[in-house]
Structures are given as C-alpha cells and as structure tokens.
Amino acid sequence: MAVTKDFKKFLPSEYFKEYYANIDLENHFLLQFLHEVYNTIDCRGKRLLEVGGGPTIYQLISACSSVGEIIFSEYLDTNRDEIRKWINNDPLTSNWDIYIEHVLGLEKIDASKESIEIRKNLLRNKINDIVPCDLFNEDPLFPKSFDEFDVLSVNFCPESITNNKEDFLKAVKNFSSLLKKSGLLVMCLLKNATSYKVGELNFPAYSVNEVFIAETLKNLSFNDITLRSFPAEFNSGYEGLIALTATKF
Numbered sequence: 041m042a043v044t045k046d047f048k049k050f051l052p053s054e055y056f057k058e059y060y061a062n063i064d065l066e067n068h069f070l071l072q073f074l075h076e077v078y079n080t081i082d083c084r085g086k087r088l089l090e091v092g093g094g095p096t097i098y099q100l101i102s103a104c105s106s107v108g109e110i111i112f113s114e115y116l117d118t119n120r121d122e123i124r125k126w127i128n129n130d131p132l133t134s135n136w137d138i139y140i141e142h143v144l145g146l147e148k149i150d151a152s153k154e155s156i157e158i159r160k161n162l163l164r165n166k167i168n169d170i171v172p173c174d175l176f177n178e179d180p181l182f183p184k185s186f187d188e189f190d191v192l193s194v195n196f197c198p199e200s201i202t203n204n205k206e207d208f209l210k211a212v213k214n215f216s217s218l219l220k221k222s223g224l225l226v227m228c229l230l231k232n233a234t235s236y237k238v239g240e241l242n243f244p245a246y247s248v249n250e251v252f253i254a255e256t257l258k259n260l261s262f263n264d265i266t267l268r269s270f271p272a273e274f275n276s277g278y279e280g281l282i283a284l285t286a287t288k289f
C-alpha cells in the first residue's frame with residue numbers, strides 16, 4: 041500500500057477502529073505506563089500540554105486526577121472536533137468508557153457507572169482549551185501563545201508524521217521548546233516503524249529505537265531519561281512500543 045503524507049485523509053473513526061477498539065496488551069501497556077507515571081511523579085496543579093493528541097483521550101485519564109489544567113493541541117480540525125464532541129458527550133464520537141474503567145481498575149477504584157462518569161467529568165473540566173498544533177513550525181501552537189508548560193504529553197506523534205530524520209528532529213526540537221526548564225516529558229513512540237495503517241491508507245513513520253530516542257533527547261538537554269518497551273502484539277508494521285519520561289534541564 042502506498043504511503044500518504046496527506047493528513048487530511050486521516051479519518052478519526054478509522055484510527056480508533058484500527059488501534060483503540062479494544063484494550064489489547066499494547067493498550068494495557070500504555071495505560072499501565074501512564075498510570076505509574078502520574079501516580080509516582082507529583083504533577084499536582086501542574087499545567088499539561090497534550091501534543092498532537094489526535095482524536096484520543098486515553099492518554100489523559102490518569103493525568104487528569106493530578107494535573108491542574110490541560111491544553112489539548114492537535115494538527116487536524118477533524119481530530120480536534122472529535123475531542124470537542126467527546127467533551128460535549130456527543131454519542132457520535134468514539135466511546136472511551138472501557139479505557140476509563142481499565143484505569144479505575146489500575147487505581148483500585150470500583151469501576152461503577154457513577155465513578156466512570158465522575159472521571160469523565162473530571163477530564164472534561166480539566167481540558168481548558170483545544171488548539172491547533174504544527175510540529176514543523178518553530179512555534180508549534182501559533183497563532184496561540186502560552187507560557188511554557190510543566191508537563192508535555194506526546195504520544196505517537198513526531199515519529200508518526202514523517203519518514204525522515206530531519207523532520208523528526210525538527211518536530212522533537214519544536215515541541216521541547218514548549219516545556220519549562222525542569223519540566224516533565226511523558227512520551228510514547230512506535231518502535232522501528234516505517235509506516236502505519238489507518239483504514240485503507242498508510243501514513244509515514246520514521247524508524248526509531250530506544251538508543252536513538254535517548255540520544256536525541258540528551259542532545260536537547262533532557263536528562264533523567266527512564267525508558268521501557270513492549271513488543272508488538274500483532275504484525276502491524278512496527279516492532280513495538282517505547283514509553284519514556286524525561287526531564288528538561
């Protein structure tokens with residue numbers, strides 16, 4: 041299948057179906073990682089920027105219990121609309137309830153309908169703005185401007201929007217400029233992918249591994265890099281997932 045860089049063809053519903061319809065072992069790995077991060081690192085009251093968040097909210101279910109506010113940024117209007125629909129309880133968007141139930145389980149909270157609603161409302165209330173983001177722009181949130189953030193959440197973004205090293209490095213450098221000194225980066229990446237499937241289309245990926253991403257972050261003055269990986273569960277064109285935290289110095 042040919043690879044397209046035309047993200048206007050990226051369909052949120054197909055993306056959800058492809059990667060998030062079930063909590064398989066890979067998604068469990070992601071939720072477990074995020075649960076551990078936000079329950080061990082003190083993020084109380086901190087300002088979090090979601091970078092290239094797509095049409096997904098799974099990555100914020102643990103975070104929203106501790107951070108003070110979330111700014112959700114994403115490149116595509118269509119994906120930002122999906123997030124608005126989810127916030128407005130529109131039944132015509134993806135349902136993330138099983139993800140909330142799973143995270144509540146990790147937190148040893150009884151996943152009743154009521155506690156699921158409470159967590160949903162908490163996340164909805166913490167998202168204070170939904171804004172455009174282009175990681176190939178030196179000022180990725182232009183035309184909006186914000187103070188630097190305490191926490192950046194970046195999942196499957198810089199390695200999933202290009203197939204070349206130069207663009208990948210530019211994207212990482214550009215998002216890191218949005219983080220405060222001593223701020224926390226929480227990041228997940230596809231390992232050794234060259235493309236990934238969304239419905240009938242393939243989008244580009246730049247192949248990264250643990251050593252390369254750690255070197256890249258060190259070169260941008262990140263430190264305390266803690267990294268873990270998980271092998272791909274299916275034969276989907278990538279070797280696995282990499283999840284990491286790092287601090288900016």
Ligand SMILES: C[S@@+](CC[C@H](N)C(=O)[O-])C[C@H]1O[C@@H](n2cnc3c(N)ncnc32)[C@H](O)[C@@H]1O
Nearest residue numbers: 092093094115116173174175176195196200201
């Ligand atoms: C593989 S998806 C990841 C979505 C979500 N973060 C997740 O965890 O599933 C890649 C995302 O990058 C966004 N994107 C495409 N071009 C971009 C750009 N130039 N800058 C920032 N994000 C971009 C896409 O719209 C898409 O939402």
